[in-house]
Amino acid sequence: MTHTLNDIAKALGLSVQGDGTLPIRAVAEPASAQPDELALAMRPDFAEGIKDGQAQAAMLWDGADWQGFGLKGAILAGRPRYAMTGLSAMMDKGQGYAPGIHPSAVIDPSAQLGADISVGPLAVIGAGAVIGDGAVIGPHVQIGWETQIGANALLHAGVKIGARVRIGARFIAHPGAVVGADGFSFVTPEPSGVEKARASLGAEGTDDAQPWVRIHSLGSVTIGDDVELGANSCIDRGTVRDTQVGNGCKFDNLVQIGHNVVLGTDCMICAQVGVAGSSVIGNNVVLGGQSGVSDNLHIGDRAILGGASVVLSNVPAGRVVLGYPAMKMESQVESYKGFRRLPRLFKEVAELKKAVSKLGASD
Numbered sequence: 001m002t003h004t005l006n007d008i009a010k011a012l013g014l015s016v017q018g019d020g021t022l023p024i025r026a027v028a029e030p031a032s033a034q035p036d037e038l039a040l041a042m043r044p045d046f047a048e049g050i051k052d053g054q055a056q057a058a059m060l061w062d063g064a065d066w067q068g069f070g071l072k073g074a075i076l077a078g079r080p081r082y083a084m085t086g087l088s089a090m091m092d093k094g095q096g097y098a099p100g101i102h103p104s105a106v107i108d109p110s111a112q113l114g115a116d117i118s119v120g121p122l123a124v125i126g127a128g129a130v131i132g133d134g135a136v137i138g139p140h141v142q143i144g145w146e147t148q149i150g151a152n153a154l155l156h157a158g159v160k161i162g163a164r165v166r167i168g169a170r171f172i173a174h175p176g177a178v179v180g181a182d183g184f185s186f187v188t189p190e191p192s193g194v195e196k197a198r199a200s201l202g203a204e205g206t207d208d209a210q211p212w213v214r215i216h217s218l219g220s221v222t223i224g225d226d227v228e229l230g231a232n233s234c235i236d237r238g239t240v241r242d243t244q245v246g247n248g249c250k251f252d253n254l255v256q257i258g259h260n261v262v263l264g265t266d267c268m269i270c271a272q273v274g275v276a277g278s279s280v281i282g283n284n285v286v287l288g289g290q291s292g293v294s295d296n297l298h299i300g301d302r303a304i305l306g307g308a309s310v311v312l313s314n315v316p317a318g319r320v321v322l323g324y325p326a327m328k329m330e331s332q333v334e335s336y337k338g339f340r341r342l343p344r345l346f347k348e349v350a351e352l353k354k355a356v357s358k359l360g361a362s363d
Contacts, residue, residue: 001025003090005057005073008038011085017066017072022057027091030055038087041069042080059083095156097136105137114151132169144180150225163236168225168247176232179223183236183243183277184260185215215239217259224248230255230271239277246283264301282317291326306332 012020017293025036030049035190039055041047041064050058050069052277057073059080060066066074077083091310101119111125114133121139125131127145132151137143141155144162151171155161162180173179188210219238224247233255237243243257246265256274257263264283269275273287276295281287285299288307293299300317309325323332 002036003076004055005038006254008090009075011090012075012077012083014075014077014083016073017076018057018071022073024057027059028053028055030058032060038075040080040084042077042084059087073207084213095136095138096117097138102139126163138175145181156231162220165223166218166220167223167236168227170226171223172228174229174231176252177229178234179229179236180237182217183215183239185217185239185259185277186212188212189216219243219260224265227251232258236277252289258295270307277330287348306344 001022002025004020005016005022005024005218007079008024009016009020017079023036028034028037029231030039030041031052032261033053033055035054035056037055039050039053039295039306041050041058041059041060043061046343047060047064047069050071052196056071058066058071059075059077061080064076064077066076066236067285068205079318095313097118097120099118102121104121105119105123107119107125108127108129110127111129113131114135116134117131118136119125120137120141123139123141125137125143126145127149128146130148131137132149132153134204135149135153138157138159140157141159142150145260146163146334147161149161149166149167149171152169153171155166155173156175158175160178164233165180188209188236192210217237221235221237221243222242223245226248227245230253232253233251235245235257236259237285238260241260242277243260244262246263248266249263250269251269253274255269256314258275258277260278261275261281263281264285266284267281268286272285272290273292275281275293278295279293279297279299281299282301284302286304288305288309291309293311297309297311298314300315300319302318304320305311306320306322306329309322309326310311311321312325321327322329
């Protein structure tokens with residue numbers, strides 16, 4: 001679909017500089033942009049590539065000298081990356097999911113499907129499931145017994161939703177995501193070595209080997225509106241109560257959320273994050289890539305965990321932490337600087353010892 005530069009600017013609530021009638025078929029990086037593509041040059045260093053492409057129009061930062069780049073038109077944005085949200089939505093061609101229900105899909109007669117639903121090949125929808133209007137259920141998706149999914153959900157290929165899960169509107173799950181698997185809950189007949197080591201901060205484990213016995217997950221998962229779950233990410237069901245995810249949370253790929261965890265609203269959970277059971281994450285929290293949160297902890301509102309941080313104690317609201325174990329970022333940086341200085345310090349101490357030893361010998 002082709003838009004004019006005026007159409008795009010109006011949709012984004014921005015104004016056009018130059019010729020607003022220019023046709024725009026797609027977006028592209030500046031150096032490879034064709035005449036009917038909008039070059040995305042949202043920083044001065046990106047804009048240097050415009051001269052290598054054929055773009056007639058570009059999205060640029062506020063105050064950019066668009067004519068100096070030889071363009072016929074431009075859209076200037078105070079926050080270009082935010083403008084990309086609307087622009088990318090306009091230009092997204094979708095995933096090609098066909099409307100209607102594929103003949104190979106298996107849908108229990110007791111399931112309730114809303115209007116304008118798409119159900120792909122080999123999808124399975126269990127007994128008592130309720131799917132809202134406009135939902136897209138991709139191929140090989142499985143939706144469990146008595147699960148509820150809100151309107152305009154998009155479940156990509158291979159998503160698995162367990163029994164009794166409740167999900168709000170506009171949920172997006174990328175391929176391979178799993179919601180509602182059992183929690184990782186096992187216990188030994190007598191206190192295990194892990195329990196003793198944790199209680200004593202390092203005592204030896206048990207003398208005798210013991211079997212691990214399963215605790216069944218009786219709860220499920222409750223997810224709010226506008227949540228997006230990355231590929232191969234997992235949210236486990238609760239042991240007694242539901243695991244909970246608030247409105248607007250966004251998960252990257254390969255994230256693990258343990259049983260009984262509670263996440264607030266608008267959290268950003270980056271790739272390879274693990275949150276252990278029964279921890280509570282506040283609102284607007286950011287967990288950087290490969291960070292981990294131990295069990296039964298509380299992470300306050302607006303806290304930020306730097307990449308690969310490991311949290312072993314509560315984090316207050318607004319705190320930025322880094323490292324293993326995680327501490328205030330400025331403290332961690334100072335500690336790292338001190339660590340880097342150790343070789344020089346050792347060398348200086350050795351030289352001082354040698355000097356003192358010579359003084360002693362001369363006496």
